[in-house]
Amino acid sequence: MKFSDKIFEITSEKEFDTVAIELFNFQYQHNLLYQQYCDLLKIQPVAVTTINQIPFLPISFFKSHVVKTQKFREEVVFLSSGTTGANQSKHYVKELSLYEKSFQKGFQQVYGDISNYCVLALLPSYMEREGSSLIYMVNQLINKSHHDKSGFYLTHQNELLNTLRELEHTNQKTILFGVSFALLDFAEEHQLQLKNTIIIETGGMKGRRKELTREELHDIYKSKFGVTAIHSEYGMTELLSQAYSTGEGIFTTPKWMKVMIRDVNDPLLFLGENKLGGINVVDLANIYSCGFIATQDLGKKKEGNTFEVLGRFDNSDLRGCNLLIN
Numbered sequence: 001m002k003f004s005d006k007i008f009e010i011t012s013e014k015e016f017d018t019v020a021i022e023l024f025n026f027q028y029q030h031n032l033l034y035q036q037y038c039d040l041l042k043i044q045p046v047a048v049t050t051i052n053q054i055p056f057l058p059i060s061f062f063k064s065h066v067v068k069t070q071k072f073r074e075e076v077v078f079l080s081s082g083t084t085g086a087n088q089s090k091h092y093v094k095e096l097s098l099y100e101k102s103f104q105k106g107f108q109q110v111y112g113d114i115s116n117y118c119v120l121a122l123l124p125s126y127m128e129r130e131g132s133s134l135i136y137m138v139n140q141l142i143n144k145s146h147h148d149k150s151g152f153y154l155t156h157q158n159e160l161l162n163t164l165r166e167l168e169h170t171n172q173k174t175i176l177f178g179v180s181f182a183l184l185d186f187a188e189e190h191q192l193q194l195k196n197t198i199i200i201e202t203g204g205m206k207g208r209r210k211e212l213t214r215e216e217l218h219d220i221y222k223s224k225f226g227v228t229a230i231h232s233e234y235g236m237t238e239l240l241s242q243a244y245s246t247g248e249g250i251f252t253t254p255k256w257m258k259v260m261i262r263d264v265n266d267p268l269l270f271l272g273e274n275k276l277g278g279i280n281v282v283d284l285a286n287i288y289s290c291g292f293i294a295t296q297d298l299g300k301k302k303e304g305n306t307f308e309v310l311g312r313f314d315n316s317d318l319r320g321c322n323l324l325i326n
Contacts, residue, residue, distance in 0.1 A: 004098055007256045007284040008105055016258060017051045020282055023291045024054045031069040033061065034290055041268075052270055056262070056280045056294035062089035062238045069288045070094075079131030080237040081204075089237045091133070094288040099240045102285040103137045104144070106254040110244045111175070111198070118147040118167055122178040122186065124154050125204060133237055134202060138177050147172075161190050164197065171196055177233070179204045183221060193226035200231040200244070214249050234309060238293055240285040243307070252306050256284040259307040261300060273301050276310065 001009075003022070010016050027034050028045050038045070038055050048054055061067060062080075064087070072094045080089035093099060107114060119142045126132045142150040149167060153160040167174045174197040178186070183201055199221060212220075218230040229247030243251040243259070253259060261277040263269040271277045279297040286293075299309045 004095075004101075004287060007287075008101065010255045010284075016255070016284075019256075019284060020051050020054065020258075020291070021048060023284055023287065024048060026287075027069045027290060027292075031067070031290065033057075033065050033067060034069070037061075051258075051260075051282070054282075054292050056267075056292045057290045058294050059089070059236075059238055059296060061290075062091065063087040066090070066092065067238075067289050068092050068094075069290070072288065076136075077131060078133040078136070078237050079129070081125070081129065081132075088131075091237050091289060093240070098285060098287065099133070099136075100140060102241045102254075102256070103140070106242050106244070106257075107141065109254055110246065110252070114141055114144045115146055116173055117145050118172050118174045119145045119150045120160065120163065120174060120176045121152045122154070122160060122176065122182045123152065123202070124182050125179050127152060127154060134233075134235065137235075137242075141175075157186055157189060160186065161192075164192060164194065168192075168194060168196055174198070175200060177202060180217060184217065187221055187224035191224055191226075195226075197225075197227070198231055199225060199227060200233050202233050202235075218249075236295070238286075238289070239281060239283045240289075241283045249308055250302060250306050251309065252304075255305075258282040258305065259299070259301065261307075262294065264298075264313075267294065271301070273303065276300055278313065279307070279309070 007019060010019060025045055028038055034057055037057055041055050043055050074092040074094055075096045076093045078091040078093060121138045123135065123138065126135050149163050176197055176199050178199065178201055180201050180203055221230045222228065231247065232245040232249065233242055234251045235242035241254055241257040243253045243257065245251045260280040261271045261275060262280050263271055263277055276298060279295045279299045281293050281295060283291050296313045297309055298311045298313060299307050301307050
């Protein structure tokens with residue numbers, strides 16, 4: 001079985017750890033940047049027998065270096081939004097089919113068959129730039145929904161409003177992906193009672209509006225849209241997998257992704273449940289990049305394969321996702 005097939009067949013934590021160590025050894029051998037980083041930390045691959053011993057590459061390296069495992073000609077380069085004048089993170093993707101398999105299976109684990117939904121997108125800030133992995137994902141989900149009303153609505157509020165009302169009238173199951181500030185703009189102008197619609201916010205106030213806590217923002221959405229919960233997506237340019245929250249800001253990872261919480265003062269020390277620290281992500285789909293990334297997000301590990309995002313480290317640059325603090 002190919003490694004790219006194996007990762008999506010994982011059924012237990014023990015199996016996950018075994019595959020993660022296999023990926024670590026592969027990337028140590030074939031990713032010179034990651035090898036140099038491990039060597040600087042004096043990590044000997046032969047001594048790595050548990051997932052807690054695997055070094056996590058700081059996410060900032062995606063801005064300053066080319067992060068590739070093996071030599072290849074990439075099919076696409078995904079770019080982070082960044083801020084004006086800031087370097088963008090670059091994710092060199094060897095196989096788009098691997099990304100597609102990851103986000104389709106990850107979506108299906110939470111929401112079921114995409115063809116059951118009409119998929120709407122209100123993502124103006126992402127549409128204004130090139131190289132967004134989120135736009136690529138949502139566009140693929142729109143196409144696979146095969147619904148004639150599925151599509152990007154940008155800033156066309158009246159068109160989106162009429163579409164939502166029509167879909168509700170026909171009891172059509174609907175998913176609305178929306179960047180936070182655009183959803184807020186829409187919510188402030190329109191009152192709805194959505195019984196068949198799931199709203200998935202993708203983060204990203206990006207200085208467009210006064211910062212609100214996640215609870216404040218979601219309370220506005222719930223009140224204006226008439227829904228009981230707001231869903232969220234946790235993803236980033238440097239990853240090929242996503243976690244979803246179906247409410248209350250608690251995210252669940254797919255079986256090939258794991259979040260670990262590092263101590264803010266000792267990045268090699270990992271914390272238990274309900275301890276605040278830096279979010280490290282193991283993304284086994286990142287075969288040809290780096291599967292072990294230390295993000296600049298702060299959070300807590302919760303029960304099982306769940307976690308909570310609670311903000312970002314001070315002085316980190318703004319990102320397109322996960323800027324909301326609790």
